[in-house]
Amino acid sequence: MKANRRHIYVLLAFATVLAVLAAVVVMLNTLGEARIADSAKPLPASQQLIERGRYLALAGNCAGCHTERGGAAYAGGRSISTPFGIIYTSNLTPDPRAGIGLWSADHFWRAMHNGRSRDGRLLYPAFPYTSYTQVTREDSDAIYAWLQTLPPVSQGNRAHALDFPYNTQAALAVWRALFFRPGAYEAQARRSPDWNRGAYLVGGLGHCIACHGSRNVLGATNSGRGLGGGPIPGQSWYAPALDDPAEAGTSHWQTSDIVALLKTGITASATVSGPMADVVYQSTQYLDDADLHAIAVYLKDLPDHAQARQEAIPVQSGSALMQRGDKVYSKQCASCHGEQGEGKVGMFPALAGNRAVKLGNPANLIQMVLFGGYAPSTKGNPRPYGMPPFGHVLTDEDVSAVLTYVRGSWGNNAPEVSLLQVVRR
Template identity: 50%
Template sequence: MGRRTGTSWWMLCIAFGLLALAQVGRSQDASVIAQGQYLARAGDCIACHSNPGDKPFAGGRAMITPFGTLYSPNISPDPVTGIGTWTSDQFYNMMRTGRSPSGQLIYPAMPFAAYTKVTRADDDAIFAYLKSVPPVHQQNQDQDLRFPYNNRNLLMGWRTLYFKEGEYKPDPSKSSEWNRGAYLVEGLGHCSMCHTAINALGGSSASSAYQGGLIPMQEWYAPSLTSNREAGLGEWSIEDISDLLQAGVSKRGAVYGPMAEVVYNSLQYLSDADIHAMAIYLKALPSTGETAAPTETETQDKLRLFPLGKKIYEAQCAMCHGLNGEGRGWDFPPLAGNQSIQMTSSVNPIRMVLNGGYPPGTIRNPRPYGMPPFAQQLSDEEVAAVVTYIRTAWHNHGAAIQAHDVNVLRPAPLN
C-alpha cells in the first residue's frame, strides 16, 4: 500500500512538472510570436503582401513598376498557396539571400538587399508570427514584366551591382542607440529604398544613399534626408523627428502620400525606444546635396506669379496655415521654414494643393486634420502661383514653378 502511494506521488510530481514545462513552452512561443508581429510591423510586410480590405498576407497586390507589374506572393501559412510547408531555415535563407526555397531569384521589389541585414533570431520570430496568422488559400499571380525584364536570369547582373549579402554589424565606435537605429533604418525599415534615387536598372548607388528621389510610377518625391534644404534632419530636434515618425505629424510638418502609409502600417506601432533610436541615427546622417541657387528664369517666374499667389494664399490658405505661414501646431503644419515646401522637386506641394490629403490616423493622432483639394477650383496658372508663393515667401528658399509643372500632375477628368 505504501509503495503504491509513493509511486503515485512521484507520478503526480512528474505530471505536474511536465505540465509546468508545457506552460513555459507555450509562454515562450507566445512571446516569440508577439516579437515576430512587432518585427513584421517594423518591416511593413502587410503593405505589400495584402490588398486593402482583403485578408492579411494573402498577397496579390499589384505593384506597378517601370518594368511592368509585379504581384506580391501569398505569405500566409496556407500549405498549398502560401508558406505553410516552409521551414524556418528556408524563410531565413530567403530573407538573407533573396532566393526562394526552390532557388529562384526574387525580384528586388522585395527589399531583400535591406532584409539581409536582419538577424537570424529576428527572422525566426517573424516566421513564427507568419505561421500563426490565419491561412488564406489564394493562388499567386504570375509576374507581368516586359521583355527582357521577365528573364529572371538577368537578376544575376543586378545582384552583382547592387546586392551585398550579410547581417548588420554594429559599429563599436557608436552608441547602442545609434546602432539600434541603424539596424532598424537600414534593415527592416528599408528606408533607403524610397529615399535614394533609382536608376534605369532599378538599382541605387550607395554614394547617393538618402539623397532623395522620385518614387517610380507613384509621382511622389521622397526627400533627401541628408540635405537641410530638403528633409535633412540636422536642424531638427530628436523630439520632432520622433513625432513625425510615430505620430505622422510634428511641429515641423506632417507626412502624406507613401510615407503616410508607412507611418500608418508600421512606425506608429514601434516602441518609443526604437523610434528614438531611429531618430538618433537619421539625425546623424552626413549632410550632403545642397540645392543650387534659382536660375534667372525661375527668378522671373517668381516676380510674375508672386502677387497672384499671395492673393490666393490669403483667401484660401491663411485661415489654417497662418497669414505668415506660421501654422497651428500639429493640426496645420507651418509653411514658413518648412523644408518639404522648399525642395528642388516641387512634386509634393503641387500634389497637395491639387489633391489635398490627410496625415495618417495614428495612435498618437487618431483624428488628423486634412487638406482640401483645389484641383477643381484653381487653374494650372493659379496653382503654380500659390505654390510659387509658399516656396518663396517668408524667407523660404524654394524656386518658382510653372503651369506646365502643375498640368503634368493634375488628375485626369472623370468621364
C-alpha cells in the same frame, strides 16, 4: 579556308566569353546560399518568439505591401508600379498552395537573406531583400513564426506584368550579379548600442533606402549616398534626403522630436504626409520607445550632405503668374495657412520658411494640392487635421500659379512650378 577558320575562332572565343560570364553570374547569384533539405524540420515556436515576430513584422511594414487595400491581411495581391512594369506582392499566409504554408524557416531565411523563393526562383527586389539581407537569422525566424500563426488565405499570387526583358530570370540574374550581394549588419564598436540598433533597423527591416535613396537607370539604389533622397519608384512623390538639413535631415533636431514624428506623425514644426504617413500609420507608431530612440539617434548622427544649390531667381512679384497665384491662394488657402503663410500651430502647417515648400523637386506639393493629404491617425494624434483635394476645383494653370506664389512669397525664394511639371505629375 583561312577566313573560315578565323570566323570559327572568333565564334569560339565569343562563346567562351559568354560561358565565362554566365558562370560568373551563376556564381554571384548563389553566394552564401546553403542547400535546403526537402525534409526540413519545423521551427519550434514559443509564444515569446511569435510575439517578437509580430513586432518585427510591424517594424518592416510587411502588411503595408502584402495586404491589398480592402483585402485579407498578408494575402498579397497589391500592385507595385515600377519603371519596368507592375509587381504584385505575394501571399504570406500559411496556406499550403497559395501562401507559405509549405515553406520552412530555412526557405524563409533564404528569401530574406538571398532573395530566392522556395522553388528556387530569383525574387524581384521590389521585395527589398537588398535591405533585408542585413536582418539576423534570429529575427527572420521570429517573423516566420509569426506569419505561420496567421489564418491561411487561399488567394493565389498574380503574375507580374513586367516588360521584356525585365520579366526574365536571366535579366534578373544579371541585375543581381551587378547590384546585389548577401550581407549582414556589422555593429560598429566605436558607436553606442543605440546607434547600432538604429542603424540596423533603418538599414535592414526599415529598408528606408528603398524610398529615401536615389536609383540608377536599372533601379538599383545608390548605396554611396545612402539616404540622399530621390523620386519614389512608380509614384509621383519625392522622398527627401535624410542627410540634408535643407530637405529632411534631422541633425539639428532634438531626439525627442524625431521620436514624436515617428510615433505620432506630427510635431510642432513638422508633419508627415503621403507615403510617409502610411509608414507611420502601419509601422513606426507601433515601435517601442527604445527602438524609436535608437532610430532617432542614428538619423540625427547622419553626416550632413547639404547640396550646393543655385540661388533661385525670384519670381517677380508683379508677374501675371504671381498675381494669379495670389488670387487662388487668397480664395482657397489663406483661411487655413494664413494670409502671410504663418499657419496655425497644431492645426495647419506654416508655409513661410517651410523646407518642404522649398524643395527643389515640387512633386510633393503638386500631389498635395491635387489629391489632398492627411497626417496619419495615431494614438498620439487620433484625429489629424488634413488638406482636402483641390484637383477638382483648380485647373493645372491654377496649381502652377498658386504653388509658384507660395514658393516665391514670404522669403521662400524657391523656383517657380511650371505648368509642365503639373501636367507630368
